[in-house]
Amino acid sequence: MAMCESEVAEKCVTQQGITLNVRAVIAFKVGNDTESIIAAAQRFLSEQDQMSVLTGRIFAGHLRSIIGSMTVEEIIRERQKLATEVLDGSKEEMARIGLTVDALQIQSIDDDGLGYIDAMSAPHNAAIQQQAQIAQAKANQAAAEAEQESQRKQAEFARQTAVVKAQYKAEIDKAQAEAAQAGPLAEAQAQREVLEMRTELAQRAAELRQQELVAEVVKPAEAEAERVRILAVADAEKMKIQAEAAASHNRVALDRMLIDQLPVIVEKAARGLAGRI
Template identity: 80%
Template sequence: MFGYRVPAPDEAMLISGGKSSRANTPFRVVTGHGAFVMPIFRKVRFLTLALCEAEVEEVCVTKQGIALNVRAVIAFKVGNDDESIVNAARRFLSDQDQMSVLTGRIFAGHLRSIVGSMTVEEIVTERQKLALEVLDGSKEEMAKIGLSVDSLQIQSIDDMKLGYIAAMAAPHNAAIQREAQIAQARANQAAAEAEQESKRRQAEYARQTAIVQAQYKAEIDRAQAEAAQAGPLAQAQAQREVIAAQTELAQREAALRQQQLVAEVIKPAEAEAERVRLLAEADAAKMKIQAEAAASHNRVALDRMMIDQLPQIVKEAARGLSGANVNILNGADGLGEIAAGLVGQGMSILDSVRKGISATSPALDAPGERADS
């Protein structure tokens, strides 16, 4: 809008040419909002409220008479109240850069004054104390010109190569270096111990690892050996079982073969031998009977003798068969058949003897015949 002016956030708008609401104030102060300015009849100027900076570098003489070059930085600005804005505007509105120049001069004077009341040791070791005393000394004077100080920093203190500060710091430097060396030695020792401990642990770990690996390898070798032997052992066991079964089978076959031999060869041979023996005994009996018959020339007596010998012949035949391997299949009937066979065998033997006697001794028949007739 024509004639309506608004100051920046970090500015104060000063309107002159009209009556102010405050006494002894030649202009109206507007901050944070706009105002209508009548053209031609009113005039508007702006005063910065932003933070400003001033640097101070001053040669100061201490309480001991030692010259020090002190550098400081002051951060300041125009106060926020209307009174401070009016005071600053009256002094710096036409040339606002003069605020930094005047602030630097004010602080330079207070800095020389404060440094002159302190020793070098105090200044070097208590910089904050120096800064606070300078601020306290300049606060009232800065308020008169409408300025407020936010901070004061002592940047450097230099004895201009006199060596006083260096000499003052030498014992501390030596102590610090000594402590640093001790600390370094301790650190080196700790590092060496840590390295030795690390190597020891690594060696112990390597040893344990080697032991475990050896155990694992032994177990693997044992398992492999057992696996490699499992096949031959199983094969050997199977062969042993086969051999045992074959041996048992061979024994059974041998026993069976022996029984077969006994049944097929020995028993028949024994039976044949017994038969031969019986025949021989019969022949002997026959010869005896023949002899007796020849001696007595009595056929009746011969027959009676043969009849008397028949039970003995049957008995001998039965005794010969007692050791033979004879299977009776029909129980009592079979046993009767065997007995009848033995009697028949005896009768056959008796008949053979009679025939033999008749063939060899025809003369014996005559008396008989005569006797029969």
């Protein structure tokens, strides 16, 4: 069977005496069983549009009855419970006219501007607003911290970049200075080596000249002095022998003594001269 709808807009008074405007939509149809079809046909065959009207009246009555046993707080917090109780309460009456209900949806509930529902939800709304403000404050703080961290990282990166650039510049300047000094330093080193070689050659020449002077002047002079000394010693020895011979008035003995001593004197003189050369 085709599905039908019925809308209900009813003023209902709660257990606390507060009037509420309740709007609901009911989805219903004729039952599939023979008994339901016969019951619906007997009642609505000539006036099918009355099915929605009668269904609305039935549900309006059950809404008023059930809402009258509930508080506003229960109705607002437990809307599904309200719908279930209305459905359960209307099933038997709907079945008697051959109709079955598929669903009941409570669309809206208000207190017609009284402010009770708004006041009831105010703490919740305030808590929600507070949570939203706290969340916004935390988000703002997190954004500020992120911005500060980003700025700090940028500053640190800039500092490190400046340090690296300074190091590169110092290395480049050092390399350029070393390159600029390399030529003069190499030339100075070469000049120093030449000077050292010339000094060494001069020292060697001086040593050789000293050796030559020793060979040419000192050694001959020493040899001549030794020769003179030896001859003087020989002459003194000769005079001594002559004196001794004269003293004895023996000319033959004197001559003989000279002849005998002459080889010894000459040998001594020769040995001394050979040792000095």
